[in-house]
Amino acid sequence: MASITDVSPLAPAAFPDLPVIDGVAFATAAAGVKYQGRTDVMLATLTAGTVVAGAFTRSSTRSASVLDCQAKLGKASSGTAAIVVNSGNSNAFTGKGGVESVEAITAATAQACGTLQERVFTSSTGVIGEPLPHARITAVLDTLSNTTSPAGIADAAKAIMTTDTFPKGASASVEIDGETVSIAGIAKGSGMIAPDMATMLVYIFTDALIGQDALQSLVSKSNAQTFNCITVDSDTSTSDSLIVAATGASGVNVEGQDAFADALHGVMLDLAHQVVRDGEGATKFVEVIVTGAATDAEAKQHAMAIANSPLIKTAVAGEDPNWGRVVMAVGKSGATADRDRLSIRFGDVEVAKDGWRSADYSEDAAAAHMKGTDIVIGVDIGIGSGTATVWTCDLTHGYISINADYRS
Amino acid sequence: MASITDVSPLAPAAFPDLPVIDGVAFATAAAGVKYQGRTDVMLATLTAGTVVAGAFTRSSTRSASVLDCQAKLGKASSGTAAIVVNSGNSNAFTGKGGVESVEAITAATAQACGTLQERVFTSSTGVIGEPLPHARITAVLDTLSNTTSPAGIADAAKAIMTTDTFPKGASASVEIDGETVSIAGIAKGSGMIAPDMATMLVYIFTDALIGQDALQSLVSKSNAQTFNCITVDSDTSTSDSLIVAATGASGVNVEGQDAFADALHGVMLDLAHQVVRDGEGATKFVEVIVTGAATDAEAKQHAMAIANSPLIKTAVAGEDPNWGRVVMAVGKSGATADRDRLSIRFGDVEVAKDGWRSADYSEDAAAAHMKGTDIVIGVDIGIGSGTATVWTCDLTHGYISINADYRS
8 A cells, every 4th residue: 555655646747847927926935834844835926917816615614714815806906916825724613713814914914025915815724623823924924025936836836735745737828919828827635625616725827918807707617617527535625725816917918819718727627637636545537528418517417426436436446347336326416317328438448338238348348448547437328418527536545544544 | 454254343243133023924045146155035925915115216227126116116906915135136227138137026926926916026236237147036936935934034134135244133012002013124235325315225024004105104204314314435326225014913003103103213223223334344333413504404414414524434434533524524515504603522522612623622532432433423503403313434444445346
């Protein structure tokens, strides 16, 4: 069995080279919030006029910092902005003390950076229910604000990790009217990952020029098909946050530009997949594709029932093409299905068609697909044109080891 | 780690002494449907006039035998009746062949027992999607019908087991107007256990005299609070069936008798708890009690979110009083909650009150409760009077071992 400190076998070979985004600078510090001997606070400063959009957990027990971000996103404000994030303590379910911590951190960041407090966005990730020792964070803010670097994004990705086994980054660049627009993003998250919303923490930066409404619209639309379509264990964090900041420094107006929308979507999907690939204990990356459902929403309901089924996730871990469990999951999903029209495939191997095992089904071929690290489960419901694709990982002894012992 | 052939550590010390129910007789056989060297078919014959009620999985991919039972329960018919059950193959997702198997088995049972085919109820449990070799079952029916015994219920409980580590039985007797009415039931099930419905297979027999409508009403009501309130892994079988047969042989009319309703409820709850105690890999029995929700339905939504959370179930396995994960589950449930009114206890130890850790919280006391085998997680939502209680088990390496390797 893999040690819980090993890097996920599904991790990319290396952290990618991310482009510098004009108008953004990063700094990190080891504030000792909980962890020792590593960085645990990151500051991102954003140039005047930066437009900020976002998406957040819908948990009814969401943290004070999430509520604060949500309130600020709605406000029309300009000037410089800042994002400050700590790992090790989520400041969730910490009562009035939690609200006071958010106030203290955002006020100190505003002062250190010369930014309006209503333009300071903060997130916290880590243990729930412990008071956040925010004085350890405010104590390092002056140092942070004096040491920011446009090239610091890789260090920022490391500072926000908790149980992550690798830092997560992705980027894209797009040519519009002969000018280049760049996008770079980082994410953290590996457990407590599920829709509504699936992130944990994601920060994406671009030098594109775009209005807040237009950016928020792109973020919300892509979020529904990326971070809200991944699940590790069906559990939902109290702190999940996605923030996208557009500095406008490129001078290139991207509103209505499909190329920019596609590039942003691609960065979000890449980061979402990396979160799944770092799923606690994961040894397989699983894509669930549902077609032929009554509606897209029902297709997603089927797909999520499959992706969250412990019996399917353990079968994948065991490299067992156990399609009977897929039938079970479709049946329990609550969405419409007709047993006698259902077809199922593992990879390119059709295992069941029209309600029964395929005439030419090869258990060996299906088993061969299951031995890979990237598994595809395809289900055609056979009754309509609704489709959905979601991503998950297998459920292994590693997940049990991490979560039965670690106080997250 | 326990071997998967070990008996659950939560099993009762022994199979209970079940009373003989006048009008019911049992026989079992080793038909070799799939398993070798053990019984795998059981026949229960029911005296003329026996009233039959039931409840079944709501899966949209439910098996042919479930559909057949559901169609027959609605019919007014009398005469003798029979129940025939095989383990090793669920006859689910087997297309037209599955329907033909049900027809063949019920026809052969009717002939062997001298019973109308519309009074023969059959169930199958085991692997999904493999053709049921029903000729192996019909081949033993004459022998079965010639060897029935009123005392054979314990053997019947063994014949219907699949991954169960112990046979499950429960009984009650109740005095009404100086006469005794007896109830005896058996159940099988350990994996793929979740609401809608949670059983797998349950057969309960009584010599009470009661009409079909009245019996069905009692069964449906108690089912909602027993088998539909347990979950092992949130997965739902395609075959779950509960059948309750009242022979009337005692001559005691129990309609409107609360004592009988309570006794039947008690037998159903006992069997439901035994199914959880045999949850795959279970080492802890967990009772989740939610109070103060907006409605009873919302209380159950919170309770099931807690009971199905992999992060909570692994924390229980690790004997970790990780109440932050309970906050998380309440937040994700979709039911109404107010973070600042939430209170949580483990056993009698209050860990959180009004939205934050209790002032006098003792981690040692909470940890001591978690070391037991019977765990209570109490949550008061603090906003209304809705209540619900559900039962589950922990999520362990044993569950992974069983399900990553076993083709169920």
